[in-house]
Amino acid sequence: MTEREFTQLMQQYENLAYTVCHQLVHDHDLAQDLCQEAFLSVWLHRDRCPDTPDGRRNWVCRIAANKAKDHLKSAYARRVTAAEAPGDAPAAQAQALGASSLAEQVELRQAADAARGCIVSLAEPYRTVCALHFLGGVPADAIAARLNRPVKTVHTQLYRARLRMKRQLCAG
DSSP, X not given: XXXXXXXXXXXXXXXXXXXXXXXXXXXXXXXXXXXXXXXXXXXXXXXXXXXXXXXXXXXXXXXXXXXXXXHHHSHHHHHHHHHHSSSOHHHHHHHHTTXXXXXXXXXXHHHHHHHHHHXXXXXXXXXXXXXXXXXXXXXXXXXXXXXXXXXXXXHHHHHHHHHHHHHHXXXX
């Protein structure tokens, strides 16, 4: 895909991509940011672009939806939502995660504290990678760039850290 073709694709589908993002995040500015990220992804993966007009439209929509969903799943989005919720922030966060009773909220809070404790007790390089990813919501590719490591290495470290944390949580 040439730069000219990309520009045409972007002009053709920018409103559609924005609408997809806005329907998921319900925030004008955030939807614009996510739409820009989606088109950056389109450019970076332009070699995978389908040849048919319907295929291109669906492909752009799927990338935009994935960007919005990734944002909604991020720890940052959960932290901001919980901090802005009325009432007690930990209780609001636990309710957002599906805990209905006070006992479930306390249980969720204890599990979150245990997970944080596991991350802090990990040896390097796992501790930094896990803190950035699980507590900070930083994606693996950004962690790799920040720590000057290959993305595959960061994925491997996250995988191994999950296994260690699982063993530690199950044993304790």
